[in-house]
Amino acid sequence: MTKILVVEDESAIRSFIAVNLRRQGYDPVEAASGEEALAVMEQQQDIAVAILDVMLPGMDGFAVCRALRERFPAMGMVMLTAKGQEQDKVQGLQLGADDYVVKPFSPKELLARIESLLRRLERPTVELGSRQEASFTSGPFIMRPDQRKFYKDSREIELTPREFAIIKLFMENPKVALSRDDVLNSVWGKNYIGDLKTVDVNIRRIRQKIEDKPEDPKYIQSIWGYGYRWLGGD
Template identity: 55%
Template sequence: MKQILVMDDEKDIRAFITINLKRAGYRVIEAGTGEEALDIISNNNDIDIAVLDVMLPGIDGFEVCKKIREKNKAMGIIMLTAKTQEVDKINGLTTGADDYVVKPFSPSELVARIDALSRRVDLIKENASTKELLSPPFRMDLTERMLYKNGEPVELTKIEYLIMKLFIENGNKALSRNFILDEVWGENYFGNEKTVDVNIRRLRQKIEDQPSDPIFIETVWGYGYRWRRED
């Protein structure tokens, strides 16, 4: 049974989320502040997914997400936000979140997103037995979950890591945005294709010599992207 951390400063919302997650078969730990959430995580190695409210006094959800990612690249993270501006969604993704849910939300929507994220977490664990993938000048160490370019480590978020793995496994194939969305975020993900584009832009910033003129991640206009490999 997977364990989920729910962080929200409103007790009624935490209780609402907790009840529905327990009904769905998850174990739940609650935190009312960012400080409390970080303390719980530092003392508990069994948390699979964190559900983090963005707007909190003190340490907010973005900062908690960032601190989690500094130490744990495998934990699933979903942001809860009352805002609908694109910049807030991008902030959540760029600090390492896997998904976001805008308040107010239905219990079924949140559970469906957690179920999809849970499967991705399982997939990462299953793939840990494979040692590496090669696409010169890149090497992916699947045990360490690290990407190397010319022998130098490239720091990736969990989503960026999964996108890179999908690309290298499908070298020189045109992958549609919807295919990438389904393979990386899961078929039950409620987001749209812009989520793929946002993460591709950030990934290019990390792996391309000239992100504005990419040579590894090619855009297939009107369709998606292609990983160029010549090995």
């Protein structure tokens, strides 16, 4: 049974989320604070996804997100943000969150986001006879989907599940102009309710990890008013 960490200081909301997760066959693990969440993760490292409220007492959701991303880079994370707090969404994504849900939200929406994220967290292997999905090579980069590994100049670069999926999409479509909608639909799913800024924030974060000069990128080219193109240094 898939474990999902629910970090929310309001007991009514936390219980509401946990009950709905349990109804869908998940195993919710509750935490009322950021400090408690980190302690839980040290004891139960098989948790697949964390749902983090931004407004937590003491250690806030952003600090928890940063700490969890550093400690558990392959873990999925969904932030719960207040309605209209655009900066909260951007900051959460910049710190490593995979997605966000705006309060108030419906259980159906939250579950859809979790299910979409869990699909991305699965090991991306494809049956090719007896072989697993082939590696991708582009300039100084090598991606091994079966191992969920990404390298630049033989040095491994840690990526979140969303970042991994975005780069995989790029490397499968070298030098192709991909719109923000193309990226959003492929990586987040066609039923994703979020906005296109989610793509831009993730691209900025990827550039910080792979570009020699993120302010002057040469691997991921911006196409003004449209989207992005993967050059890969070829």
